[in-house]
Amino acid sequence: MARHNAASLYGQVCKEPAIVRDNLGEIIYSMCYIKTLRGVRRVENGVNYLRYDKILVLAKDKETYSKMVDWHVNDMVEIKGMFATKNVDKVAYCPNQDCPNSHKEHGIAKPGTICFVVPIFAEKIKTLEDNNACIDDLYAHREVSNQIYALGELVREPKKIKVSAKEEGKPSITLTQYQIALDRKYKVKTDPPEIKSDYPWVKSYGAMGKEDRLRLHTGSVVFIDGYIQRRKVSRKTVCPLCGQAFEWSDDNLELVPYDIEYMPHTFYSDAMLEQMAKDNPEELKQRLYIDAATEQFDTLEEGLSSN
Ligand SMILES: [Zn+2]
Numbered sequence: 001m002a003r004h005n006a007a008s009l010y011g012q013v014c015k016e017p018a019i020v021r022d023n024l025g026e027i028i029y030s031m032c033y034i035k036t037l038r039g040v041r042r043v044e045n046g047v048n049y050l051r052y053d054k055i056l057v058l059a060k061d062k063e064t065y066s067k068m069v070d071w072h073v074n075d076m077v078e079i080k081g082m083f084a085t086k087n088v089d090k091v092a093y094c095p096n097q098d099c100p101n102s103h104k105e106h107g108i109a110k111p112g113t114i115c116f117v118v119p120i121f122a123e124k125i126k127t128l129e130d131n132n133a134c135i136d137d138l139y140a141h142r143e144v145s146n147q148i149y150a151l152g153e154l155v156r157e158p159k160k161i162k163v164s165a166k167e168e169g170k171p172s173i174t175l176t177q178y179q180i181a182l183d184r185k186y187k188v189k190t191d192p193p194e195i196k197s198d199y200p201w202v203k204s205y206g207a208m209g210k211e212d213r214l215r216l217h218t219g220s221v222v223f224i225d226g227y228i229q230r231r232k233v234s235r236k237t238v239c240p241l242c243g244q245a246f247e248w249s250d251d252n253l254e255l256v257p258y259d260i261e262y263m264p265h266t267f268y269s270d271a272m273l274e275q276m277a278k279d280n281p282e283e284l285k286q287r288l289y290i291d292a293a294t295e296q297f298d299t300l301e302e303g304l305s306s307n
Helices: 062-068 131-140 206-215 270-279 281-289 296-302
Strands: 004-013 018-021 027-042 048-059 075-092 108-127 146-154 159-163 173-183 201-205 221-238 245-262
Touching: 004 048, 004 108, 004 131, 004 173, 004 221, 027 062, 027 131, 027 146, 048 062, 048 075, 048 221, 048 245, 062 108, 075 131, 075 221, 075 245, 108 221, 108 245, 159 206, 159 281, 173 206, 201 206, 201 221, 206 245, 206 281, 270 281
Parallel strands: 048 108, 201 245
Antiparallel strands: 004 027, 004 075, 004 146, 018 027, 027 048, 075 108, 146 173, 146 221, 159 173, 173 201, 221 245
16 A cells, blocks of 8 residues: 655644653653644534644654754744554543542553654744734644645444534534554654554544445545544543542544545445445444444554554
């Protein structure tokens, strides 16, 4: 499969970068949250909106991390790089005050994923006086602030998810969720050589989401022209010490296509769907209309890993 994974960001440095050094003071890596703005897109319930996304940029090679040393809050920066995922343990704290797992130094480790952009190019464009000036500048650059092109292979069946609207009274949003494997085009020097792919989740909305759910399957190859979205997701955990069940908030980055192209012979054609309607109408119904119970993170324990 051809490899394609190109993220391009223009954004505001919204927190001082973290420069991580070894015992000798040499930089190992540096990381920075970049605030981006993406243009107005319509989601299924007709709401048009602009959205800010804070995207983690993690520089592991000298050329890019040495530049980040000079970045400060309210700098506007440009980044080109690849979207990467890494499996890590995230920590949930038990809400039961009498339980040791409620204490900051304990907690319950749960498998999770962090997603970030690894730059191959990073540059400071200008420094602005305050946050308002950054917001204006982001608005002027909204069409180029948050872009990704990615060619990936589905590693899970698409699922229908219903997400309740944030504002009361607004209809819920139906979307389609699936996970893809992106083969690495660039080697990340500090990563072990056996890591060859990244596994982002994709969320597609509206008519595109419905089409994705109907035609795509594990093994389908898709080319995504889209943006990176940050989302909070509620996860459920049972405390192994006291048995208390509780919800906690995790967050992650995912890809949302503006446009998606299916690679030939990797998706269900009209003829195949007609055949499926005859042979297995139940499966077709499942694909199109049945809500999967949960968003991405609850199924993560099933384990697809990039490391
Ligand atoms: Zn507990």
